[in-house]
Amino acid sequence: MWMKDKRRKDELDDEMLNRFSDELLRAFEASDAEINTAAASPFLYRRIRVRIEAEERRLAEQRGAWLTLLRGVKHAIPVMAMLAVVALASLMMMPALSHQRQPANGGNEEPPTLMSDVFSFSQDELIASAAGVEPGQPRQSGGTR
Amino acid sequence: MPAETDAEMSAKMLSEMTDDELVVAARSGDESAFARLFDRHRRLVSRLGYRFFPRRDQVEEIIQESFIKAYFALDDFQGGNEKSFVSWLARITVRTCYDELRRAQRRGESNIGDLTEEEAAYLHEGLRDLSASGNVEGAAISRDLANKLLARLRPDDRLILALLKLEELSIAEISNLTGWTRAKVKMRSHRAQQGLRRLLRKFL
Numbered sequence: 001m002w003m004k005d006k007r008r009k010d011e012l013d014d015e016m017l018n019r020f021s022d023e024l025l026r027a028f029e030a031s032d033a034e035i036n037t038a039a040a041s042p043f044l045y046r047r048i049r050v051r052i053e054a055e056e057r058r059l060a061e062q063r064g065a066w067l068t069l070l071r072g073v074k075h076a077i078p079v080m081a082m083l084a085v086v087a088l089a090s091l092m093m094m095p096a097l098s099h100q101r102q103p104a105n106g107g108n109e110e111p112p113t114l115m116s117d118v119f120s121f122s123q124d125e126l127i128a129s130a131a132g133v134e135p136g137q138p139r140q141s142g143g144t145r
Numbered sequence: 146m147p148a149e150t151d152a153e154m155s156a157k158m159l160s161e162m163t164d165d166e167l168v169v170a171a172r173s174g175d176e177s178a179f180a181r182l183f184d185r186h187r188r189l190v191s192r193l194g195y196r197f198f199p200r201r202d203q204v205e206e207i208i209q210e211s212f213i214k215a216y217f218a219l220d221d222f223q224g225g226n227e228k229s230f231v232s233w234l235a236r237i238t239v240r241t242c243y244d245e246l247r248r249a250q251r252r253g254e255s256n257i258g259d260l261t262e263e264e265a266a267y268l269h270e271g272l273r274d275l276s277a278s279g280n281v282e283g284a285a286i287s288r289d290l291a292n293k294l295l296a297r298l299r300p301d302d303r304l305i306l307a308l309l310k311l312e313e314l315s316i317a318e319i320s321n322l323t324g325w326t327r328a329k330v331k332m333r334s335h336r337a338q339q340g341l342r343r344l345l346r347k348f349l
């Protein structure tokens with residue numbers, strides 16, 4: 001019963017508030033005189049034209065900037081293409097050149113290493129140094145009599 | 146009878162041209178054709194602008210913005226029937242108003258929705274009296290107060306309410322103007338009315 005009453009009150013409230021909302025919206029409405037005054041505002045069309053022309057100029061400048069960029073790209077394309085051809089050609093020539101160089105060196109040359117002269121011992125030198133003998137000297141032996 | 150000058154003849158011709166013909170002429174660079182379109186329809190744009198904005202400078206800005214958008218979109222206009230230019234321009238104007246409402250909300254201009262203590266008290270008294278008497282029609286709501294209350298609504302709620310209650314458009318027409326589906330318009334109109342009721346209930 002109490003819920004029913006409350007619902008009916010809410011519905012009444014809603015209806016009243018809807019009507020009040022309509023009044024509120026109507027209060028916001030402008031008069032014909034105001035509408036006409038704004039529409040007939042002096043220089044309104046002139047201001048629109050000025051803004052249209054400014055926008056057209058801006059668009060033309062933007063288009064111009066793009067064209068300049070495209071023109072730059074157009075000049076750069078042949079140069080880039082030529083560089084690419086040269087790079088490709090030199091890449092293809094590399095193996096042929098290294099092939100030509102190989103027989104001249106006999107093909108047995110070891111790649112140079114750092115400090116190669118310091119560490120390049122022969123087997124005899126290594127044994128001699130381990131035995132504490134100068135290479136080429138006869139070895140002292142405590143041998144049999 | 147004095148001979149008509151070229152300018153007079155041209156003006157007469159323009160006034161006899163239909164909107165579609167004027168659009169074709171404007172597209173080909175005839176400035177006076179676009180000026181003629183502006184003359185014919187500026188009142189419509191002004192009326193739509195006043196549905197959402199209370200100040201003359203705001204409405205003048207809407208008129209300018211709408212006609213500039215229309216000028217740059219002339220190529221998109223397809224024409225076909227008598228009313229098509231009007232509905233096309235109305236669509237542009239409504240879209241411009243909606244964008245401006247959203248921009249104003251982002252800029253925080255909805256703060257103008259803050260009521261003074263006197264206004265809140267007036268509203269409370271008024272609503273209580275109305276609740277008792279049920280006579281809503283006698284409500285004396287100032288435009289400023291209405292603006293402050295409406296500024297508290299979301300831009301899409303405000304758009305729907307203005308088109309539905311002030312322009313008295315149907316759901317289908319609103320859907321056509323806004324580009325929203327009919328279901329969306331229905332749902333939003335329901336939500337907008339609920340939002341306004343909720344807003345008013347705070348003052349009861």
